[in-house]
Structures are given as C-alpha cells and as structure tokens.
Amino acid sequence: MWTFEFILEFIGTFAFAISGIRLASAKEFDWFGAYVVGVATAIGGGTIRDVLLDVTPFWMTNSIYLLCSGLALLWVIVFGKWLIHMNNTFFYFDAIGLALFTVVGIEKTLGLGYSMWLAIIMGTITGAAGGVIRDIFINEIPLIFRKEIYAVACVAGGVIYWVCLKTIGDGIATQAIAGISVVAIRLVSVKLRICLPTLRKDRDEL
Amino acid sequence: MWTFEFILEFIGTFAFAISGIRLASAKEFDWFGAYVVGVATAIGGGTIRDVLLDVTPFWMTNSIYLLCSGLALLWVIVFGKWLIHMNNTFFYFDAIGLALFTVVGIEKTLGLGYSMWLAIIMGTITGAAGGVIRDIFINEIPLIFRKEIYAVACVAGGVIYWVCLKTIGDGIATQAIAGISVVAIRLVSVKLRICLPTLRKDRDEL
Amino acid sequence: MWTFEFILEFIGTFAFAISGIRLASAKEFDWFGAYVVGVATAIGGGTIRDVLLDVTPFWMTNSIYLLCSGLALLWVIVFGKWLIHMNNTFFYFDAIGLALFTVVGIEKTLGLGYSMWLAIIMGTITGAAGGVIRDIFINEIPLIFRKEIYAVACVAGGVIYWVCLKTIGDGIATQAIAGISVVAIRLVSVKLRICLPTLRKDRDEL
Numbered sequence: 001m002w003t004f005e006f007i008l009e010f011i012g013t014f015a016f017a018i019s020g021i022r023l024a025s026a027k028e029f030d031w032f033g034a035y036v037v038g039v040a041t042a043i044g045g046g047t048i049r050d051v052l053l054d055v056t057p058f059w060m061t062n063s064i065y066l067l068c069s070g071l072a073l074l075w076v077i078v079f080g081k082w083l084i085h086m087n088n089t090f091f092y093f094d095a096i097g098l099a100l101f102t103v104v105g106i107e108k109t110l111g112l113g114y115s116m117w118l119a120i121i122m123g124t125i126t127g128a129a130g131g132v133i134r135d136i137f138i139n140e141i142p143l144i145f146r147k148e149i150y151a152v153a154c155v156a157g158g159v160i161y162w163v164c165l166k167t168i169g170d171g172i173a174t175q176a177i178a179g180i181s182v183v184a185i186r187l188v189s190v191k192l193r194i195c196l197p198t199l200r201k202d203r204d205e206l
Numbered sequence: 207m208w209t210f211e212f213i214l215e216f217i218g219t220f221a222f223a224i225s226g227i228r229l230a231s232a233k234e235f236d237w238f239g240a241y242v243v244g245v246a247t248a249i250g251g252g253t254i255r256d257v258l259l260d261v262t263p264f265w266m267t268n269s270i271y272l273l274c275s276g277l278a279l280l281w282v283i284v285f286g287k288w289l290i291h292m293n294n295t296f297f298y299f300d301a302i303g304l305a306l307f308t309v310v311g312i313e314k315t316l317g318l319g320y321s322m323w324l325a326i327i328m329g330t331i332t333g334a335a336g337g338v339i340r341d342i343f344i345n346e347i348p349l350i351f352r353k354e355i356y357a358v359a360c361v362a363g364g365v366i367y368w369v370c371l372k373t374i375g376d377g378i379a380t381q382a383i384a385g386i387s388v389v390a391i392r393l394v395s396v397k398l399r400i401c402l403p404t405l406r407k408d409r410d411e412l
Numbered sequence: 413m414w415t416f417e418f419i420l421e422f423i424g425t426f427a428f429a430i431s432g433i434r435l436a437s438a439k440e441f442d443w444f445g446a447y448v449v450g451v452a453t454a455i456g457g458g459t460i461r462d463v464l465l466d467v468t469p470f471w472m473t474n475s476i477y478l479l480c481s482g483l484a485l486l487w488v489i490v491f492g493k494w495l496i497h498m499n500n501t502f503f504y505f506d507a508i509g510l511a512l513f514t515v516v517g518i519e520k521t522l523g524l525g526y527s528m529w530l531a532i533i534m535g536t537i538t539g540a541a542g543g544v545i546r547d548i549f550i551n552e553i554p555l556i557f558r559k560e561i562y563a564v565a566c567v568a569g570g571v572i573y574w575v576c577l578k579t580i581g582d583g584i585a586t587q588a589i590a591g592i593s594v595v596a597i598r599l600v601s602v603k604l605r606i607c608l609p610t611l612r613k614d615r616d617e618l
Contacts, residue, residue, distance in 0.1 A: 025404075077405065145444070198443070199492060234611075235610065242557060260466070262466065266526070269527075
C-alpha cells in the first residue's frame, strides 16, 4: 500500500488540506468548518472528475483521504503558530500534489477510454478544481482565476504527457516527465513572477 | 403515503425551504430567486448525496418536494410579516428536518451496500449541505462553518445510529434514537450557546 | 453537421461564453480564468442537467463546445474595445441561446423517459444554470435571482412546449413555437422593464 506513488498522493492530499484549513482559519471558521474546507480542497477536484466520468468518487471506497485531511487539521491546531515558517515547505508539497493529481486524473480518464483532450481537462480539474471550491466556500474570488500560473501548469503537463505518450509510450517515464514538468512550470513561474495577461485594460469598455 | 415518516419529511422540507426563502428575501431576491434558493436549501443535500451515490436524485421521481417548497414560498408571501413571531417554531421544525434528513441519508447509503463511515458522511451531507448551497447562492460564508453546532449534530447522530445498529439492531428504535439525538444535540447546544472552537487565535500567524 | 439547429447552438454557446468572459474581465481575471468562466457559463447548465440525468455530459464527447468558448475568448481579446457597441447584438444572441438550450434540455429529458414537469425544470437548468455558476465564480449574487425575467422565460417556454406537444404533437413546429416564445418573453420583458415582485417589503420583519 505505501508505494512511492501513494506516499506522494498522501503528501499532496495533506498539503491541499492544509491550504484549505489555513484559509478557513483566517476567516474564523470553527474546527468543523475548517475540516470541511480542507477536505473539499483535497478531494474536490477528484470528486468532480469522478462525477463527470460517472465512476464512484475515489474517496468513498478508501477512508485514507478523509483521515489524511483530519491529520492536517490536527497539525494546524497543534503547530498553527509555526506554520508561517513552513510556507516554503508547503509550497513545494502543494506543487508535488498538483503534479501527482494531474497525472492521476489523466490516467484515470484515459483508462476509461476517453480522448486525450478530455484527459488533459480532467487532469487539470483533478489538480485545480479543489482550490476553486475552497475559495467559493470562504467567499473569495477563486485565486487561480486571477493570480499566478497554476491550472495552466496542469494543462501544460497534460500536453507534455500527450507528447511523451506518442513518442516514448505509456509507462513510468511518461508519468515522471509530465509530473516533473508540472512542478517545474509551477516553481519557475512563481520564482520569476510570470503571470498570464489579464483582460483588465478593457475594463472601461466592457 | 401520509405515513408518520412522510409527514416529518414534509415538515422538514417545508422548514428548510422557509429558511432559504427568508434569507433570499433579505437580499431582495425576486419570487423566482427566492423559490430557487428555498428549493436548493430543501433538496440540495439529498441531491449531492444521490449524485455521489450514483442514483436518481430523489426529487426527480416525485414532485411533492418541489410543491412543498412552492407552498413555503406562498407562506412567506402571505404570512411574511408574522414570520418573525414564529422563529421558535421554525427552529424546532428545522431541527426535526435535520434529524430526519440525516437518518434518511444514512439508511439510503447503507441500503446501497456502502460502509458505515460513508453512511454517516452521507447523512451529514443530506442534512447540512443544503444550507451550504443556500449561503453560496446568497453570497455569504456558509453559516454552519462558523457558528453553532449544526452539521456536527448530524455526525454525532450518525455515530449513535452506528452504536444502536451494533447493539439493538436495525429498526424503528435505532432510527428514533439517532433522530432524537440529533434534535437534542442541536437544541441543547443552541440553548447553552455551545460552539466548536475556532482557529482564530492563529489568525496573525497564518 | 452544420445544420440550422447546430448553427443556433453554436451562436448560443458563443454568446453565453462572451457573457462569462466579459464579466470575468471586469474582475481582472487572467486569460485562463476568463476562459474557465466563459466555458462554465456556456456548458454549466447542460452539465448539471446531464449529471442529474446520469448521462455523459454533452461536451465530453465533442470538443466543439470548448473550441467555441476559446473562439469567444479570442474575440474578446482582439475586439474587446468594440464589444460595448455590440451589446444589443449579444443580447439577441443570448436570447437565442437561451431559447435553444431550453428546447434541447426539454427534449433530452423527455427522450430519456422522464415526466414533462421534470423536462421543464431540466430545460430551465440547461438555459439558466450556467449564468448562476458564472456569478458564483465572480463572487456576485446570481443576477437571475434578482433582476429581469430570465429563467422564468424558460419555464414559460417549457409550459408552451407542453401545450403544443398535447395539441399539435411532437415535431419542428412545437420546438419552434416554444423557442420563439422564450425569445419573445425575454425581449418583451426587457423592453417593457417587466420584473417579478420581490419579497423586499418584508425585509424588516424577516
């Protein structure tokens, strides 16, 4: 059970849940509310994917994902005041989770016989939609619609997965290259403050 | 058709719809908007449950739930100005609805062969998720994430259902004990102003 | 493929996507965020319908809907500053899309063997729910809950479809009368500034 992939998935789930719990805390949510936001951030994307693909949502057959989110809540309750010093750590964890969730989403969709373009969309939903649900719960405009390269890293990773699949074939190498690409794009874009253009300039006219 | 359980369910649906319509009214929604928010509050939790369980949403095969929400709208239009004096009545109705929705959600999930922990989650979603959708529609932070014991009463009722199922077995007694527990926890926690702790103290650090 | 109905559907998708992209732009969303809001506006209603009906969401088997939304994004990027002069054009396009989406939703639901009242609801969801998702994404109270006759035009069109089905039978005439009714109700209500009543007067008491 504790394979390398599963450990990465656990880290990703934990990091996503932490991000939801922290933002919920800042809005004075109680423990239950913080837990729900953490869970929604961690499993929301995969749940939307599975509902659209018409398969049983992944967390309904294995309680580890909800337990992992519970551990994240415990972590914030106990170590909350030191969390600020761990921003960098969680940033890396979050990028790892994003990459793994994207690859998992792509492979699940392809495994069900859908087309590659839909697999890229489902990979992106798996990685990025949880954060959108989180922001709706805390009543903020979804962060990934306005700032930084986030979901676009999933899309780019999906395209790279596609290219690898066509050239070097299905397997661990394709997964690794696509996943590392997502992490790299995410990290480089944040370090260099690369953003997508906005349509802001048209605001007056729109 | 008008069994005791069905009458409770009708009361619960009516109370949930009233809560949605009242909050929508305070935001100057028109009749249609108020009706949609009322319906979403009343049937939203059960719909999410049924979509996750991959069965036809319960209200799609019986129009009584939408008619009941329509009655609630009519009630607010006609008796709106006296509603304030009925706050206590609706508080009790809402607690009854919460309890019944929780038990219905648990039993439906178990009936489909899922595990007990998932049934507790589905019971909680059935009872509490409608209120979350309501608050998203009126653009407020979901109340149950910040104030009072609400969804936690569903969780506790679900655990009590579990204990009863293991000891006294399946049947009306288990349903009644679990349902009355939800109502009791809800009422006592509001009377004594018992709240869950928040993570507020960490706000500066987070 | 480029039948008359498909051209109308393409125009409707384009107009819906434009409405999402414009509102996203006003909130300084980046290109990706604007595209997601545009897509959600265009395909959100039909996706909710298909998930509730437990069929594969329509856009997952044909990439034309996502491409059409991409064209809408390109249009706003290139012609953004002239969009303000095209408000009337897009208002008519939007009304056409609303009518067509309503009829498509009704027919799909009836085709799956559901009852007429559910078909009217699904037609309304197909036409109007995308705009609700759009407004949740940009963190505003859904416009159609407070202003103008919009979803109610879908409901009225659905009832007219029902009457036609009972009298002149299934066919292009019934579709056309129902669709034109939706457009007519929408246009007349906006021209004459007809609104539904609100429950505002009860605000103090509620």
